[in-house]
Amino acid sequence: MSILCIGQAVYDITFPIEESIVENQKYRTYDRHECMGAPAANAAYLCALWGTETSLIARVGKDLFGQEILRTLEHVGVKTAGIRQEMNQKTSISSIIVNKKSGKRTILNAPLKEAYFEPHWPEKKPEVLLLDGHEKDVSLAGLQKYPQAISMMDAGTYKPECWELFQAVDYLVCSQDFAFQYTGVTIDLDKKETLKATFEKLAELNSNQLVITLGEHGSIYLENNVIIHTPAFPTKPIDTTGAGDIFHGAFAYALHQKLSLAEIIQLSSAAAALSVEKLGGQTSIPLLKEVEKLL
Numbered sequence: 001m002s003i004l005c006i007g008q009a010v011y012d013i014t015f016p017i018e019e020s021i022v023e024n025q026k027y028r029t030y031d032r033h034e035c036m037g038a039p040a041a042n043a044a045y046l047c048a049l050w051g052t053e054t055s056l057i058a059r060v061g062k063d064l065f066g067q068e069i070l071r072t073l074e075h076v077g078v079k080t081a082g083i084r085q086e087m088n089q090k091t092s093i094s095s096i097i098v099n100k101k102s103g104k105r106t107i108l109n110a111p112l113k114e115a116y117f118e119p120h121w122p123e124k125k126p127e128v129l130l131l132d133g134h135e136k137d138v139s140l141a142g143l144q145k146y147p148q149a150i151s152m153m154d155a156g157t158y159k160p161e162c163w164e165l166f167q168a169v170d171y172l173v174c175s176q177d178f179a180f181q182y183t184g185v186t187i188d189l190d191k192k193e194t195l196k197a198t199f200e201k202l203a204e205l206n207s208n209q210l211v212i213t214l215g216e217h218g219s220i221y222l223e224n225n226v227i228i229h230t231p232a233f234p235t236k237p238i239d240t241t242g243a244g245d246i247f248h249g250a251f252a253y254a255l256h257q258k259l260s261l262a263e264i265i266q267l268s269s270a271a272a273a274l275s276v277e278k279l280g281g282q283t284s285i286p287l288l289k290e291v292e293k294l295l
Contacts, residue, residue, distance in 0.1 A: 002053035002124050003252055006139045007040025007132030009058040009083065010109065011065040012281055014096040014241065021097060036072045037094055037281040039132035039154045042242050043249030048076040050253050050288040055122040057082035057138060059112055065091035072282060082120045089113065096241055103237030103276060121145065130154065130252040131169065133162050143168050150255050154248040158182045172206035173248055176214050187214065195220060195227050213247060219265055230265045233273035233294065242281025247272040270294045
């Protein structure tokens with residue numbers, strides 16, 4: 001039994017500051033933080049950390065950042081044979097500015113240029129497949145190769161070129177931003193008509209299972225034609241970087257454990273809540289026992 005994640009791997013450099021950024025000013029910080037990041041990579045790290053056999057298909061450059069990403073993943077047992085080291089491209093990096101007062105972050109990401117490559121597939125057929133919208137053609141190939149796997153997509157930003165992926169996965173787990181970008185509807189938990197309109201429009205993208213994450217307001221999902229709201233756990237946010245990645249990684253883990261959708265949402269919400277109380281993406285991933293304690 002195993003999990004396969006396909007998508008992006010990034011090296012994050014975080015700069016915590018005490019105030020909002022103003023253009024053409026200089027800021028100084030002494031607690032710079034560095035670690036691995038990106039949705040698929042963080043999800044793979046979490047699943048392996050929590051004891052599940054996990055593989056990652058992604059691309060990095062053949063440089064120091066790429067080597068550090070591989071070292072980080074291998075440290076927790078992620079199978080990295082599927083990570084392609086590019087000779088002519090540099091590893092994707094993100095510069096992240098975190099407001100220390102609110103915990104909110106601004107990300108500047110320099111991604112690799114996407115190009116299809118022949119992936120090194122895991123030896124064992126995965127039971128769960130997590131896609132993050134990067135490496136679209138490889139993701140589609142993965143869906144075709146492993147039709148028996150339960151598939152889910154971490155949909156943070158609506159990208160029209162990923163239409164086939166949106167329709168093909170069993171679980172489309174999208175952000176509030178994604179939902180608004182596609183539907184044009186502003187979700188208001190106090191106005192049920194906005195929830196109904198959002199799910200009706202998103203059903204054009206995926207007719208299987210839809211989940212919408214709402215950050216500090218929790219998440220909503222549709223089950224048996226009933227919209228269910230799961231509140232977020234209370235937190236004292238320090239850095240929200242990677243919270244969505246960690247939610248989705250826990251979601252994949254819980255699918256692998258064959259939990260109910262309500263249990264999956266609870267587990268994922270708890271993991272995300274704990275993560276925002278630490279700096280960084282990958283470095284804020286909680287242990288499973290910490291999540292179970294919170295639950």
